[in-house]
Amino acid sequence: MVEVLKSSFEGILPVIEACIKDCSFIAIDTEFTGLSSNELNKNSLFDDGAARYIKQKDHIKQVTVSQIGISIFTEVPKENRYEASTFNFFLFPVSIGPVDVRFTCQSSSLRFLCQHNFDFNKFVYDGIPYLNEEQEILFHQALDDSLMVFESENNFDRREMKLLSTTIAEWLATAKEEDTIRLEKPAGVSDYSIYTQLRQTFPGISICCKDDTHVECQKLEESKRISKQLDEQEKERILDGILGFTRVFRLMVKHRKPLIGHNCMMDLMFIYEKFYRPLPDKYADFKRTLNELFPFLIDTKHVSSHLRPQFKETELFNNTGLMNLYQAFSSKEGMYIVLFSPSVSHSHAYTRYKNKSMIHEAGYDAYMAGYIFVRLAHLVAMQGVSSLVATPLTHRQHWVAMKPYIGAINVIRASINHISIEGPDPVSVRPEWLLVQSKKRAYPLKPLQLEGMFSAYGSVDVLLQGNREALVAVGNHRCAKDILTAFKSHNCLRVTKYVAWKHSPVARSLLWTSALMSGGVCAWLVWSASKKDS
Structure with a gap:
């Protein structure tokens, strides 16, 4: 596992891109600051897919993602083995210029994170920023606005920028033209703040944030002094820094690799809302667009729940929770329940989870989901195959076997057990109310x-x-x-x-209306007949 923070993000991003480009599939998991915003948003057995979406949509707009894990699994050719490269990202929403994200926290969720050793200092001080497309447009317009002057509302930023400005002013007092100075970049202060504020204060120097840790300044000749406005290269660097994890999301969309989660409806909605666009009002629009973004989605919770009746004689599916499934499938019985089950190992330099259980750290949970997928895929692919003709299988063969489960996302405590992002949701199999x-x-x-x-x-x-x-x-x-x-x-x-036709107020009202209309028609016919007779 590699822990990824704002201070290390740019250096690690090329590695992440290479892993995504060459991988077989990606597993994901998220941690967030709240599970339910109020009693009205609680999960209910009355909910169908659309009702559950509306409930979670309202909640997701109010809270934020604190951590996201991606575990990138790559098939090792001819070795019947997968390697996992896992990244655990701390995220923190943007608070800069025109974009100042507000979010709520639920005390029980924060307590839960504390119990699992979540580092709130990394979350707040070194969390990677992100923008969805709506926020990106707003921020880009502000960068292009020649009248815009950034003034930080954050006391910490103001203090750090004042110290940096003082250091530069003292250096300028004795510096000669073309002299340069390399200074430590204030932790937590954005490139945007540095570029705009220093450009306003010191028009006689060039400023470059060479990396995420240092700022380089050069004293310019009078004839080379530059505009106080940002050039296109500076705007691009600033915007990239603010986009942060959104760039990873876009790599995932670009390369269209299979995406694996466990009980992942909320994870997917968070990913859509925070890194793509605000969640649409219509449930059908959400499903259609999500399917376009990630056409190869599999939820291991749904798969395991579907397989449980077929494997009653084993104890592998007694509990389909993430940790329980992982423990079952990483046991000797789980690994060898069918022949030629592929091994799964951590890639070199990604071994933090090798001998340590870190449940509810997003990276570890993502790895467990990916591991379970490998075991489930092999189990499904080997069904009906005689031991006399069995051979190791490729990832392609595993994936073909899992095609019936693509796009089926588990829904807990609802009238249906899963939604389908590829078409209509299944009919409820719950008992009548x-x-x-x-x-x-x-x-x-x-x-x-x-x-x-x-x-x-x-x-x-x-x-x-x-x-x-x-x-x-x-x-x-x-x-x-x-x-x-x-x-x-x-x-x-x-x-x-x-019984709907009997007990529904709407149905009863329609029945009474029909009865009254029928009675009225009968009365009219009787009256008409009597009138003719007379």
């Missing part, structure tokens, strides 16, 4: 009370329809059956299967 009605006026229904009563039988969610009526969504058919049986003779509650 239950309708709960109070038998007594003095017994109003309360969601928490009902959840407490019904959750003893399995996963449930309650949606109140009024003081005396509620809908209940259940996790499985056994849970529904047990609740109906247990409350069959309840003193205060009537529990029945929900």
